[in-house]
Amino acid sequence: MARTIETVILGGIVKIRPAGTGLPFRDVGLVSTVTQATETQEIILANTRTPEGGNFDKKTRITALTLAMNFREFNTENIAANLWANVSEVPSAAVADEAHIAQVDKTIVLEKMPLTITSVTDAATGTTTFVEDDDYRMTGSGIEVLPGGALATAIEGAVGDYSVEVSYTCAAFDEIEVLTNSSQEFEILLEGQNGAGTMKRINPRFWRCKFAPAESLDWLGTEDFMGMNVAVEVLADPTRGTGKSAYMKIQKEKPLPAP
Known part of the structure; x- marks a missing residue:
């Protein structure tokens, strides 16, 4: 049987909703990048049973799961989420x-x-x-x-x-008061489509996500489209239960069997 090639070039739609609500997800528009990183801490027990040293045991702990996201559409909801803002609609x-x-x-x-x-x-x-x-x-x-x-x-x-x-x-305009509240927690869903390999869908989903304020905003510039670079920490969701990840899951579509 021929081996399935599983390389990945992923495009997708980022959607969010308030964490733990069960509400429908909102399409946030174009997001250029979503980069996941895992930070760890190593606890090492030195081997003192021999003068040659070395380690007797080691434990690796997860200290943080993070996302780096670049939002490219500046709808009011994105600005409010990424700049910790309160919004008033002015008719x-x-x-x-x-x-x-x-x-x-x-x-x-x-x-x-x-x-x-x-x-x-x-x-x-x-x-x-x-x-x-x-x-x-x-x-x-x-x-x-x-x-x-x-x-x-x-x-x-x-x-x-x-x-x-x-x-x-x-x-009629939105009046956006920046840095007036603490970050709301969101659940993030990426509906991804693989353009290589299996050409199938991949859906990462993160349960509890806390947005830091956007790192920088290029309010004036004509060489590129404006973006909001945002650091997101994925927090543990204690309601997920035994055998379930408290942080995220990935749904990965299987290719159809070869005829």
């Missing part, structure tokens, strides 16, 4: 007369992410309305006063700070 809504100090060629950051600007007026009198693209322009976070316009002239002629009131409609 699109009208905001009226939000007061701010204005300076020429500088950005006034609004409290909410702007979608459209309704009006910008003189805060002291409320009678002077400035014109978008002549006196100011909208940016990703607020408005910027343009030099040479009526608003710039009013600012330059003011004694002390010059304030404006901005009315606008905000976009």
Whole structure:
């Protein structure tokens, strides 16, 4: 009978759910790498029965089972899990007369992410309305006063700070407060497909996974897609029972028998 070649080139879909819940798994999107590592500690008993030395016995203990993962899709759930964040959903809504100090060629950051600007007026009198693209322009976070316009002239002629009131409609957005909670525990499933060897499925599953905050984030860069490199520790699940791994299991599909 011909020997089955069992080389592996594995692609797959990473899915997670809160550990111990029995809820359906959520597809986290593209993950570039999932690398498993086992850390050990060796307890060695020296052989003192002979002057030549050597070891009489040795015990190897597992100190940690870890995963290194590179998330490449920045949906809100991934950011919350990987940055220990609380999330608030902010609906699109009208905001009226939000007061701010204005300076020429500088950005006034609004409290909410702007979608459209309704009006910008003189805060002291409320009678002077400035014109978008002549006196100011909208940016990703607020408005910027343009030099040479009526608003710039009013600012330059003011004694002390010059304030404006901005009315606008905000976009619908998620407000993500980073590092505001401890890491939630997740169960991780990798639905893997072998592109070599048997061409069959391999499904590693990790029971209790604790995410460390993402090691680094390249917030600005155009040479590669952004990623979140995350260190994950797989903790023991004491509910697994006798004869079952407290850490993980692997389901490996068998090839069909040769005809």
